[in-house]
Amino acid sequence: MDAEESFLAYVRERVAALSRIAFLLTGDRHLAEDLVQETLLRVAGRWGRIAAGGDPDPYVRRTLYHQHVSAWRRHRGRTVHVAHPPDRPGPDESDAVTGSVAVRAALARLAPRQRAVIVLRYFEDLTEAQTADILGCRVGTVKSQTRDALARLRAVAPELLGDPSELEVRG
Template identity: 60%
Template sequence: MTDAASFDEYVRSRLPMLGRVAYLLTGDPFLADDLVQLTLLRLASHWERVSEAREPDAYVRRILYTQHVSWWRRVRREALPVAVLPERAAVDFSGETVTALAVRQALARLAPRQRAVLVLRYFEDLSEVETAAALGIAVGTVKSQTRDALARLRVIAPELSGSLAEVNG
């Protein structure tokens, strides 16, 4: 199989996962698309070397998370005032939808590294060691970032307290 064909196959198989993770990190579908595209662009330039590794996912995750943190450091997003607020559609939010929205909003208020650690640990179900390897940090840093992020979530999103108790349990 040629490098181009193996790259295409890898992208097709991993694109949904990358999109979900990027969305959880950015909280914005358009920024998530940009983040995935930039990640795949960087991956393509190193594909020959990466494809020889048994587990290219770790390399791809590392690109995704470090690029997200770099964006956050470069551009501090601020709310821009507008003269007229857009109308909101009347939507009946219930159950899981409300929880999903609360989780997204709470994740958006965490520091990028804390958000990355929680996404890797609880949404991608990686171990502490795998999370540390993906982010290029120590296992102890993963533990402290997880602890601090969960404590911050308890403060900024008390409505998630039942979900957070399950995580700590």
């Protein structure tokens, strides 16, 4: 299998998981799609070397995170968050999405690095060492960021008390 076929197979297999990570990082479906697309464009040019190194997931996740932080830095202060989204017609799924909305709102109130740590640790179920590798920091930094992020979540969203990995987020 050549590099192009290998890349296309990887994208088909992992695009849903990457989209989920991107959605949790951005809090917006359209921004998440853009983030995944930008990440895959960056990775495609280097795919031969990335795939030859073994498991490409850590590299792709790291690229996704760095793309998110770069975009956040470029656009910080420009995003306007509203307390209540405009009403949209459709079936009443309020019971099914209440937890999801609370999780998204709480994640949006975290700093980008704290949000990334929570997403990688609890939603992607990565170890502290894997998270540190992706974020390019030390394990101790991951631990302190996790502690601070969980404390912030407890303060801003007490209804989410419990294990964050048990919460379902629908995108």
